[in-house]
Amino acid sequence: MSQQTITPELRQWIVAQAESGQQPEQVLASMQASGWDEDVALQAMQEVLFGKGGPVARLQARVHKVPELLPVDRNRVWAHDREVTVQVQIQHPRVVVFSDLLSLDECAELIELSRPRLSRSETVVHTTGGSEVNSARTSQGMFFGRGENPLCALIEARLSALLQWPVENGEGLQILRYAPGAEYRPHYDYFEPTQPGTPAILKRGGQRVGTVVMYLNTPEAGGATTFPDAGLTVHPIAGSAVFFSYAQPLPETKTLHGGSPVTSGEKWVATKWLREGRFD
Ligand code: PD2
Ligand code: ZN
Secondary structure, eight states: OOOOOOOOHHHHHHHHHTTTTOHHHHHHHHHHTTTTTHHHHHHHHHIISSSSSSSSHHHHHHHOOOOOOEEEEEEETTTTTTEEEEEETTTTTTEEESSSOHHHHHHHHHHHHHGGGGGEEEEOOOTTEEEEEEBBBOOOOEETTTTOOOHHHHHHHHHHHHOOGGGGGGGGOOOEEOOOOOEEEEEOSSSOSSSSTHHHHHHOOOOOOOEEEEOSSSSSSSOOEETTTEEEOOOOOTEEEEEEEEESSSSGOOOOOOEEEEEEEEEEEEEEEEESOOOO
């Protein structure tokens, strides 16, 4: 039985290593190199990093300010250059469904601008911070740069006004095209704090705190956006949109959501993700 104990100095050292971006394998190797038994070292890392009061728990406990809808007058709200209709809103999870957020001409233009640039959608790999093709997401997609063209800039200004959130805190618009059978299985849009790849992702703009999924066409059948923990289904209608926010990267936000399979025709959406800080 080893007599090695986890001193406050060791705790501090492990946290500093993790905060400086050292991978757990490297921290373990350094500890073993300086004489720590492997089992004791692993237990110390588990306790210090993932235990109560550790950096992961603190990160999870942080409550972010979130984007919030402008005051609404009889379900109408003026957003920068356009009157938008609020169809329905709920508080927990915070979800707002809009109609007329985009004009039909704007929907068509986004589709045509993105079409030549589509490729198989990838998802973020939380373990590495990279991205890869994933069977849970069978759409095609592309990203516009923020403000890449006048239409993107206008939509970004409109969303910024509507949700009272700086344009600079938004990722560029993502366009997705779902063919029949394509879907996006339920997931959270925030980055999982306990995954080793997350700190690298958070360096640019911090956590995601809100999502706007804008529908660019009306699929013939299927393709609803669903929120299983809220029992909510939003049917895609061209020009309408669903916004939801999450103040913490936790399932308690009830923001689990998915794009159910398109059963007939195509589905096109534009997704805007809002970050806690500047996404430069
Ligand atoms: O296209 C959708 O309905 C959908 C569903 C879930 C889009 C996203 N998530 C997303 O872009 O994050
Ligand atoms: Zn999503």
